[in-house]
Amino acid sequence: MEPPIPCSDCPLRPLAAFKPVGPTALAAISGAKVGQRLCTSGATILAEDQATTRVYVLLSGWAFRFKTLEDGRRQILNFLLPGDLLGLQGELLANLPHGVEALTAVNLCAFATDAIPGFFRDNPDIALDITWLAAHEERLVDDAVLTVGRRTAMERVAALLVHLYKRAASAGLVEDGSIGFPLTQLHIADALGLSVVHTNRVLQRLRKGGFIRLDGQRLAIGDLRAMRRVGRYWEEPAPRRPLL
Amino acid sequence: MEPPIPCSDCPLRPLAAFKPVGPTALAAISGAKVGQRLCTSGATILAEDQATTRVYVLLSGWAFRFKTLEDGRRQILNFLLPGDLLGLQGELLANLPHGVEALTAVNLCAFATDAIPGFFRDNPDIALDITWLAAHEERLVDDAVLTVGRRTAMERVAALLVHLYKRAASAGLVEDGSIGFPLTQLHIADALGLSVVHTNRVLQRLRKGGFIRLDGQRLAIGDLRAMRRVGRYWEEPAPRRPLL
DNA sequence: CGTTGATTTGAGTAAGATCAAGTCGGGTGG
DNA sequence: CCACCCGACTTGATCTTACTCAAATCAACG
Numbered sequence: 111m112e113p114p115i116p117c118s119d120c121p122l123r124p125l126a127a128f129k130p131v132g133p134t135a136l137a138a139i140s141g142a143k144v145g146q147r148l149c150t151s152g153a154t155i156l157a158e159d160q161a162t163t164r165v166y167v168l169l170s171g172w173a174f175r176f177k178t179l180e181d182g183r184r185q186i187l188n189f190l191l192p193g194d195l196l197g198l199q200g201e202l203l204a205n206l207p208h209g210v211e212a213l214t215a216v217n218l219c220a221f222a223t224d225a226i227p228g229f230f231r232d233n234p235d236i237a238l239d240i241t242w243l244a245a246h247e248e249r250l251v252d253d254a255v256l257t258v259g260r261r262t263a264m265e266r267v268a269a270l271l272v273h274l275y276k277r278a279a280s281a282g283l284v285e286d287g288s289i290g291f292p293l294t295q296l297h298i299a300d301a302l303g304l305s306v307v308h309t310n311r312v313l314q315r316l317r318k319g320g321f322i323r324l325d326g327q328r329l330a331i332g333d334l335r336a337m338r339r340v341g342r343y344w345e346e347p348a349p350r351r352p353l354l
Numbered sequence: 355m356e357p358p359i360p361c362s363d364c365p366l367r368p369l370a371a372f373k374p375v376g377p378t379a380l381a382a383i384s385g386a387k388v389g390q391r392l393c394t395s396g397a398t399i400l401a402e403d404q405a406t407t408r409v410y411v412l413l414s415g416w417a418f419r420f421k422t423l424e425d426g427r428r429q430i431l432n433f434l435l436p437g438d439l440l441g442l443q444g445e446l447l448a449n450l451p452h453g454v455e456a457l458t459a460v461n462l463c464a465f466a467t468d469a470i471p472g473f474f475r476d477n478p479d480i481a482l483d484i485t486w487l488a489a490h491e492e493r494l495v496d497d498a499v500l501t502v503g504r505r506t507a508m509e510r511v512a513a514l515l516v517h518l519y520k521r522a523a524s525a526g527l528v529e530d531g532s533i534g535f536p537l538t539q540l541h542i543a544d545a546l547g548l549s550v551v552h553t554n555r556v557l558q559r560l561r562k563g564g565f566i567r568l569d570g571q572r573l574a575i576g577d578l579r580a581m582r583r584v585g586r587y588w589e590e591p592a593p594r595r596p597l598l
Numbered sequence: 599c600g601t602t603g604a605t606t607t608g609a610g611t612a613a614g615a616t617c618a619a620g621t622c623g624g625g626t627g628g
Numbered sequence: 629c630c631a632c633c634c635g636a637c638t639t640g641a642t643c644t645t646a647c648t649c650a651a652a653t654c655a656a657c658g
Contacts, residue, residue: 177500179586185503187496202482202489204593208496230478230485238446238474241485245446248492252421252431252452255495259502259547260427263614294636303503308614310638342423349448507646538604552646554606570655 114146115169115219120353122169122193127280128353129239138233139354142225147218151292155196155216158209162200164220167354168192171216172292175208176300186301188250189213189274189293192281193353195243201226213292221354239352246351253345258303261342266302267312268341271322275331280348288323288330316340358390359413364597366413366437371524372597373483382477383598386469391462395536399440399460402453406444408464411598412436415460416536419452420544430545432494433457433518433537436525437597439487445470457536465598483596490595497589502547505586510546511556512585515566519575524592532567532574560584 115121117140122128131139147166149155155173156162173190187208190196200206201223230237253273257266278289293301299309316322321337323330331337338344359365361384366372375383391410393399399417400406417434431452434440444450445467474481497517501510522533537545543553560566565581567574575581582588 175496177496179500179504181586183504185500187499199489199493202486203493204590207493207590227478227482230474230482234471234474234478234481237478237481237485238471241474241481241488242446244485244488244492245443248488248495249443249447249451251492251495251499252419254499255431255502256421256423256429258499259429259544260423296636300503305615306636307616307638311614314638342425346448346451540604549647550605551607551648555646558606 116140117143120169122281122353125280125282127282127348127351128193129350131353132235135233135236138229138236142221142228143219144222144225145220147220149212149216149218151212151214151216153212153216154209155212155218156200156206156210159205159207160200161205162197163223165195165197165201165223165226166218166220168194168196169217169219172213173210173216174213174297174301175210177208184300185303186297188247188254189277189301191277191283193351194247195240195354197223198226198240198244213297214290236354239354242352243354254301263302263304263308263312264315265341265343266304267298267309267316268321268337269343270298270302270341271316271324271329271331272334272337272341272343273345275329275334276345276348288328290327291324291329292327360384361387364413366525366597369524369526371526371592371595372437373594375597376479379477379480382473382480386465386472387463388466388469389464391464393456393460393462395456395458395460397456397460398453399456399462400444400450400454403449403451404444405449406441407467409439409441409445409467409470410462410464412438412440413461413463416457417454417460418457418541418545419454421452428544429547430541432491432498433521433545435521435527437595438491439484439598441467442470442484442488457541458534480598483598486596487598498545507546507548507552507556508559509585509587510548511542511553511560512565512581513587514542514546514585515560515568515573515575516578516581516585516587517589519573519578520589520592532572534571535568535573536571 117136158178168190170192175187175190176184177187178184196210197206229240257269261269275289278284283289295309295313296306299306313324317324320332321340361380402422412434414436419431420428421431422428440454441450473484501513505513519533522528527533539553539557540550543550557568561568564576565584
C-alpha cells in the first residue's frame with residue numbers, strides 16, 4: 111500500500127516504449143488524476159454492463175477484458191499490461207460492454223470520466239493520444255478475431271505467447287530471458303476459444319518441441335523466430351506509444 | 355455516377371439513428387470533405403498493410419474489414435454500413451492493419467487524413483465523435499471475438515443475421531419486412547470462422563425451422579425474438595450515433 | 599450454349615470437446 | 629507433524645462438431 115505516485119515520477123514514462131510527453135501535457139494529466147486504486151489478483155476491476163465513473167491507466171500488474179454469455183461461457187477479449195488505458199468505452203458508450211478483471215495484484219491510476227471531454231476541449235494532443243490508444247486496442251482485438259476465427263489451436267497458442275512476451279518485454283518485464291506469466295491454462299483457453307484440456311495438450315507439445323519453457327509462473331521463449339513461424343504471427347514493430 | 359452530394363443534403367443525416375449536428379460542426383465537416391469516391395461491388399477500397407491518405411464515411415452500400423493469413427485464410431472483422439467511418443486506423447497507426455472491400459457498389463465521402471488532427475485542434479465535439487465511433491467499432495469487434503470464440507455454429511449464424519438485420523434497419527434499409535443482403539455464404543463463413551459447407555448447412559436448418567427467409571439477395575427474419583434466442587444474442591438498444 | 603459464381607449434397611475424417619479420474623504442490627487447521 | 633482440501637494441471641477414453649474433398653445443381657449472363 112504505497113502512497114500515490116505523482117505523474118512526474120511515473121515509473122513507466124522513462125521506458126523506451128512510451129512517447130515522451132511535454133510539460134504542459136504532463137501537467138494536464140497530473141491535474142486530472144484523482145487517485146490510485148489497488149486491486150488484488152482475481153478482483154473485478156470493472157463489472158460487465160455497468161455504468162462507470164472512472165477511467166484508469168494500468169500502472170503495474172496484468173489484467174484482462176472479457177465478455178460472458180448468460181450460460182457462463184467466457185471469452186477473454188485482450189490482456190492489459192502496464193500503460194494500457196481501461197474503461198474508456200464506459201465513458202463514451204452508455205455503459206461498459208465488457209468486464210475487466212485483475213490477473214495479478216494491480217495498481218491503477220484513476221481519472222474521473224469527465225476528465226475526457228475536458229481533455230478534448232483543452233488539450234487536443236492528449237485527445238488524439240486517447241484516440242490513438244483506442245485505435246491501438248482495436249487493432250489487438252482485430253488480431254484476436256483473426257486468431258480465434260482462422261488459426262489452428264497450435265497457431266493460436268503460439269501466437270498468443272509470442273504476443274504477450276513481446277508486450278511484457280516492451281513494458282520492461284523481462285528478467286534473464288523470461289517473464290512472469292500470471293495466466294492459468296484456463297485464461298489461455300478462454301482467450302483462444304479452446305477447452306482447457308486441449309490447451310493443456312498444445313502447451314505440452316510446445317514444451318516438448320523445445321519452443322517454450324513455461325513452469326509455474328514464468329515463461330521463456332527459446333527461439334522467437336521459430337515460435338512466430340509456428341503461430342504464423344508477425345506483428346509490425348511496436349511504435350512508441352502515448353501514455354496518459 | 356451522380357454528382358457529389360453536399361453535406362447539407364446528406365441523405366443519411368435525417369435518419370433517426372443519427373445524432374443531429376449543429377451548423378458550425380456541419381460547416382467544419384463540409385469544409386474538410388475533399389470529394390466522393392465510387393467503388394464497384396468486390397472492389398478493394400483500402401488494401402491491407404498500406405499507408406493511407408484518405409479517411410472515408412460510407413454514404414451508401416455495404417463493405418467489410420478483413421485480415422488475411424499469408425496462406426490465404428481470411429477473417430472478416432466486421433461489416434460496414436452507411437454512416438460508418440473507415441480508414442481511421444490508417445491515419446492514427448502507421449499503416450492500415452486490415453483491408454476494406456466493397457460488398458455492393460459503394461459511395462464514399464472522402465476526407466484528407468490530415469483533416470483529423472485539424473478536427474482535434476479546432477473542433478473538440480467532432481473529435482469526440484470520432485473517438486466515439488472508434489469505441490463503437492471496437493465494441494462490434496469485441497462481440498465478434500465472443501461470437502467466434504464461444505458461440506456454436508448455429509448461434510454464430512443466428513447472431514450475425516440478427517445483428518446485420520438490425521443495423522440495416524437503423525440505416526433505413528428495410529423494405530416490406532426484408533433487407534437487401536449482399537453477403538455470400540463465403541462471407542458469412544469468413545466472418546464467423548466456419549467453412550462454407552458448414553455455413554450452408556446451418557443456413558438450411560434456419561430456413562427449414564422457419565426462422566429466416568434468405569433467397570438470393572434478400573433476408574427476412576420471421577420471429578426476431580426467436581432468432582435472438584437461437585443466437586443467444588441480445589444487444590443493447592442502439593443509441594443515436596454521430597455522423598461525420 | 600458454354601462459362602462462371604454461388605449453392606447444395608454426400609461421404610469420410612480430423613481437430614478439438616466432453617467426461618472422468620488422478621496427480622501434484624501449497625496452504626490450513628487439528 | 630500430518631490429514632485434508634483446494635486449485636491448477638495431466639492423462640486417457642470417447643464422442644461430436646465442423647472440416648475436407650469431391651461432385652452435382654442452378655441461375656445468370658454473354
